[in-house]
Amino acid sequence: MTVELRPLGVHCNIACQYCYQNPQRSAGNVRAHYDMGRMKQALEEEGTDFRLFGGEPLLLPEDALEELWAFGLDRFGSNGIQTNGTLINERHIELFRKYQVAVGISCDGPGELSDIRWAGSLAATREATARTEDAIERLCKAGMPPALILTLHRSNATPDKLPVLEQWLHSLEQIGVNTVRLHILEVDDPQVRAKCSLTTEENIAAFLFFARAEEGFRTLRFDVFDEMRRLLLGDDGGTTCIWRACDPYTTSAVRGVEGQGQRSNCGRTNKDGVDFVKAEFPGFERYLALFHTDREAGGCNGCRFFLMCKGQCPGTSIDGDWRNRTEHCEVWMALFQRFEDGLRQAGKAPLSTHPIRAQLESWFLDAWTRGENPNMETFLAANRAQFEG
Amino acid sequence: MRRTEPSLKADANRGYSLPRLPRMDFVLPEFLRSMWVSDEARLRWQPRIESISTAWREMEWLTVVEGVRPCVLCSVSTDGWSELRNRSKKQGLTVVPLMVQRSMSKGSAAANPSAMIMRAVIGRRRDAKRFARAWANLDCAEAGALLGYPECCCRFFADAMRQSADQEMLWTVAARSYTTGAESRLLRVDGHPELNIFWRYLGVKAVPHIPCNLNCADSLHLAEQFAGVGRSAGQEDAIAWTSEILRWPLEWSVLHGIAEMKTPIVKLCTNSVATRSRFTIRKSGSAYPEDGARGVDFPFQQQTAVRTSRFTDGLHIIYGTGQ
Numbered sequence: 001m002t003v004e005l006r007p008l009g010v011h012c013n014i015a016c017q018y019c020y021q022n023p024q025r026s027a028g029n030v031r032a033h034y035d036m037g038r039m040k041q042a043l044e045e046e047g048t049d050f051r052l053f054g055g056e057p058l059l060l061p062e063d064a065l066e067e068l069w070a071f072g073l074d075r076f077g078s079n080g081i082q083t084n085g086t087l088i089n090e091r092h093i094e095l096f097r098k099y100q101v102a103v104g105i106s107c108d109g110p111g112e113l114s115d116i117r118w119a120g121s122l123a124a125t126r127e128a129t130a131r132t133e134d135a136i137e138r139l140c141k142a143g144m145p146p147a148l149i150l151t152l153h154r155s156n157a158t159p160d161k162l163p164v165l166e167q168w169l170h171s172l173e174q175i176g177v178n179t180v181r182l183h184i185l186e187v188d189d190p191q192v193r194a195k196c197s198l199t200t201e202e203n204i205a206a207f208l209f210f211a212r213a214e215e216g217f218r219t220l221r222f223d224v225f226d227e228m229r230r231l232l233l234g235d236d237g238g239t240t241c242i243w244r245a246c247d248p249y250t251t252s253a254v255r256g257v258e259g260q261g262q263r264s265n266c267g268r269t270n271k272d273g274v275d276f277v278k279a280e281f282p283g284f285e286r287y288l289a290l291f292h293t294d295r296e297a298g299g300c301n302g303c304r305f306f307l308m309c310k311g312q313c314p315g316t317s318i319d320g321d322w323r324n325r326t327e328h329c330e331v332w333m334a335l336f337q338r339f340e341d342g343l344r345q346a347g348k349a350p351l352s353t354h355p356i357r358a359q360l361e362s363w364f365l366d367a368w369t370r371g372e373n374p375n376m377e378t379f380l381a382a383n384r385a386q387f388e389g
Numbered sequence: 390m391r392r393t394e395p396s397l398k399a400d401a402n403r404g405y406s407l408p409r410l411p412r413m414d415f416v417l418p419e420f421l422r423s424m425w426v427s428d429e430a431r432l433r434w435q436p437r438i439e440s441i442s443t444a445w446r447e448m449e450w451l452t453v454v455e456g457v458r459p460c461v462l463c464s465v466s467t468d469g470w471s472e473l474r475n476r477s478k479k480q481g482l483t484v485v486p487l488m489v490q491r492s493m494s495k496g497s498a499a500a501n502p503s504a505m506i507m508r509a510v511i512g513r514r515r516d517a518k519r520f521a522r523a524w525a526n527l528d529c530a531e532a533g534a535l536l537g538y539p540e541c542c543c544r545f546f547a548d549a550m551r552q553s554a555d556q557e558m559l560w561t562v563a564a565r566s567y568t569t570g571a572e573s574r575l576l577r578v579d580g581h582p583e584l585n586i587f588w589r590y591l592g593v594k595a596v597p598h599i600p601c602n603l604n605c606a607d608s609l610h611l612a613e614q615f616a617g618v619g620r621s622a623g624q625e626d627a628i629a630w631t632s633e634i635l636r637w638p639l640e641w642s643v644l645h646g647i648a649e650m651k652t653p654i655v656k657l658c659t660n661s662v663a664t665r666s667r668f669t670i671r672k673s674g675s676a677y678p679e680d681g682a683r684g685v686d687f688p689f690q691q692q693t694a695v696r697t698s699r700f701t702d703g704l705h706i707i708y709g710t711g712q
Contacts, residue, residue: 027685028683272685273684273686274684278424279424280423283658290645292415293665294413297645299645323644323647369418
């Protein structure tokens with residue numbers, strides 16, 4: 001579970017064309033006011049470490065950042081931030097070090113590969129990207145290499161761009177970056193879909209490209225691939241929320257705290273542009289329904305990867321309707337198939353083709369009906385002998 | 390989770406066929422969950438909705454005491470049974486139990502699996518006994534008449550039960566009340582605010598029954614009678630809030646057995662018919678709450694010209710103006 005503190009809501013200094021927070025901006029729900037006391041009180045109530053989030057959290061004044069991080073270190077022993085990296089200065093780097101702030105940077109590649117992270121004009125965009133690249137280097141030199149979130153789209157992941165991106169990642173590995181999260185573009189806007197989004201085939205090609213390229217990296221890992229391999233072996237402890245049957249009414253993996261201390265959900269599921277307050281209790285109806293709904297109708301019935309994927313993130317659902325499975329199903333399925341083959345070749349028995357799968361599915365359905373969301377590893381630990389043959 | 394038999398065909402002997410949603414053969418367990426658009430909206434409207442719900446139960450009972458109708462059908466917790474019986478007895482009314490069922494008061498079957506409630510009818514002894522017989526015989530017309538429901542609505546309900554007992558009544562009613570779009574998966578309806586039946590999920594309603602359509606004159610008359618009884622009993626606030634809420638726009642949709650209703654202040658999901666495709670009803674409104682949310686689409690109020698070209702200029706520059 002991650003607590004995301006959003007003091008300035010979705011307020012941002014750039015305008016990434018694909019940002020999943022754009023519905024809130026389009027609705028005019030951009031708040032740029034915060035109340036330090038209320039935020040701290042809410043964080044105390046959450047009782048765990050938090051990550052500063054936005055919009056762009058480095059739009060906060062430095063003294064406010066210091067106050068929050070001093071509070072975070074004192075109460076929870078660590079801090080985090082997710083930033084576009086364009087505003088990072090030396091003072092920020094000092095604060096990151098002083099208050100043990102783990103830095104995540106969202107960046108889609110060098111130069112023109114990040115043009116989609118629009119900053120008002122092409123010149124300003126390229127300048128902003130250069131600042132982000134520079135910030136990554138400075139953080140690495142300072143011994144605080146950031147984790148990267150890299151979203152794949154037409155600007156950076158068409159066949160001609162993929163080698164450039166790979167080369168850039170090798171250069172980042174050399175200076176210390178070792179964790180990269182690959183994202184498929186989440187599309188909320190038809191113009192963005194038409195212009196920026198890769199086709200399903202292109203997405204598959206891009207992800208398979210990195211799955212193959214992974215072997216050429218010494219330390220850098222694409223964590224989504226690691227997760228998928230582990231999921232196929234029933235090892236789902238600690239996997240990210242996209243594989244964990246997220247309830248869009250409570251998004252348990254992401255607890256948002258807004259500038260006035262109010263609680264909110266993960267913005268990925270917010271298609272109405274309204275920052276809803278979390279529901280009182282979770283439910284897993286989406287997953288019960290997907291299990292029984294056939295593929296043509298937007299469900300997952302009969303899919304051997306259902307337990308690993310569970311229809312994936314509701315924020316990426318077909319037609320923007322969380323009751324459907326992800327619109328990126330084919331991409332994830334192609335990857336699961338590849339890793340399934342790899343595991344078999346390595347003499348392992350992936351859960352997707354294991355005889356125990358049907359039992360495990362029934363166990364999940366029962367748990368979801370009771371309003372619980374268990375781990376596969378709990379079931380498999382109790383049935384180890386059967387699972388391992 | 391239970392599976393169902395394929396739904397029955399419409400009864401060809403009836404005067405008309407009711408609209409049907411094509412459905413899949415599974416049923417989700419019962420649930421009802423909601424999300425408020427803001428803490429402010431929740432703090433203001435949640436207590437009001439709870440007050441409305443309490444006031445409505447009282448008004449339902451009072452309409453029998455006042456002779457507006459012979460009987461009322463009620464649900465009562467096992468704890469409240471004795472009090473209801475004693476209170477009714479003082480007014481010369483008899484309480485006849487009909488069935489015991491699981492409570493949905495916490496919204497999820499998982500939240501409170503053991504809580505039980507009693508369904509009962511209250512009325513003069515003779516009327517209550519007649520109702521119990523009609524209930525046992527599934528005699529919708531007799532039961533509806535004893536509950537004071539308009540004859541047209543009783544007939545509609547009986548037809549609906551005969552033709553489409555496994556269907557979603559909200560769709561059935563809306564499809565008979567549409568302004569546009571009946572042929573498609575999107576119905577746009579308006580109708581009398583008092584006959585807005587979508588808020589029943591949260592206990593907000595102005596009539597006790599499912600009207601045969603959202604413009605039913607007899608149902609509107611019944612709503613006025615109920616409001617009159619409520620006002621005489623000092624429930625002016627609850628009636629005013631109800632009237633306000635029922636005037637707001639809302640969108641209801643169903644897909645894969647999950648219905649979702651979006652309103653300006655709260656969004657909720659609940660179990661419904663398992664359809665393969667999404668079916669949507671948009672009910673227009675004549676009012677919008679001060680603390681209602683702004684959003685990007687119906688039913689939320691939209692700010693015009695907020696989405697500046699800042700978001701799209703870049704697309705054209707990076708990728709050109711063509712598709």
